[in-house]
Amino acid sequence: MLQGETHIVNDTIYSCHTSCELLNAGTWQSELETLVQWLEKNPYDVVTFLIVNSDFAQGTTVTNYTAAIEASGIRQYLYEPDYVPQHRSQWPTLGEMILAGQRVVMFMDYNANQTEVPYVLGLSKDLAEENYMYIANHNLNFNIDVSAIIGSGGSILIPNTAEMNVTNGDALQYGRLGAMSENCTGKSCALADTSRKTGYVY
Template sequence: MIWSSHSWRTLLSVALLSHLATALPAVEHATSAAANICNGRSEYCSRPYSEVTFVGSHDSAFVGELPQQNQNIDVTAQLNMGIRFLQAQTHHSLIDKNVLELCHTSCLLEDAGTLESYLRTIKTFLDANANEVVTLLLTNGDSVDITEFNEAFASSGIDRYAFVPSSNPLPLESWPTLGQMISQGTRLVVFLDYGANTAKVNYILDEFAYYFETPYDVTDSSFSGCSIDRPSGASPSGRMYIVNHFLDVDIFGVKVPDRTAASSTNAATGKGSIGAQAAVCQSLYNRTPNVVLLDFVDKGSAIQAQNALNGV
């Protein structure tokens, strides 16, 4: 039999359609299976973002053994151990005022590199881990215009993952579930403490429109309080909340992270633990914290405490 070119095209089309019909269910099954795990737990997929407790890394970029450094392991290692909320301080570079650096109070004291480099590190993690939602809280110590932050996010490429709320501020009951955020590809939530302007940059959200915070620079190892520190005079109603559960020690009038107490401070239970302070907070606000910020996240039982607070 002699096959015409039309016959060959018909045969190839039938074969291609047959292959797609066989392959599509497998692809659909793979997508469905992936959506069953969110931030490492199946239980989180159906839970709204505003009803999840995250243990977070306070001053996540300042890594080392010096007094002003708050973490022992770098950001990639923090993400790999399960931390999904990262806080960092930003300031203008002393060398180039067009560049944002991660600096502790002053770039003369501690400079952990550019914001863009930091964001690229987080993007690398998001690229490789499609079922993870990460939150970033930045401080704006130099009152930098929001467009400069946008430039760093765009240059790093991480803005493609940014979550944009349907209204602003988004009511607590209107947050999507982690599963929805993952399926929509909006897996990075960004907050800025001062200077946010969603009319200019719609994905960098005003921290204090969404959260209140407990006091920081705490030197009481029992962490017996959970009062509202910022924003001043705020009502807890309608806001998520951040518990600053990192212990400082006062050395000649200067407060520095208490590295030696980290294992007990970051314990899941016991006096002065994550669980103990969270219980105090829950008794005041009738809900668990949304974020518990820690120094030295690799010490103690941060992820165990997170699981307990989420009831998983």
């Protein structure tokens, strides 16, 4: 599975972490073009791709992403479901997806709209919270103050790689997958977007 945080700067989507001033990995279209090259060399692989729409609160929607999708050449590989939403029993097999040439399943975390853009999958927040455990994003980070670089109140989350054994552990304590699973079960997997230090389910 691929996932990446995106931001729009001067009407162009970039792959950035927290802020494009801090970490800019280039245009999102170039990332898709790299994936297209990989798909051409690996014709029997299926990929899932999560678009992290970090500017959703500013009104960025799935339609902002379609130009890069078309220009990159990845559109031909995108899986387009027959049902919205699509339940587990309605999914094709991996073999069927490979034979159809639809080997990339693209999701968006916020502001997807399958009526407008059917090949980018996503549910409304309300529907997801009430009926599905749609996405579980689990991570443990350090919060670094970078206000001296980007101004007052600036911070960036850095992955806490030194404690991956804690983050991915099964014991029921802070930051561990076991604790997240227990929390999700206790709340029927209807959690709103909580602190990204421990992840979110919606």
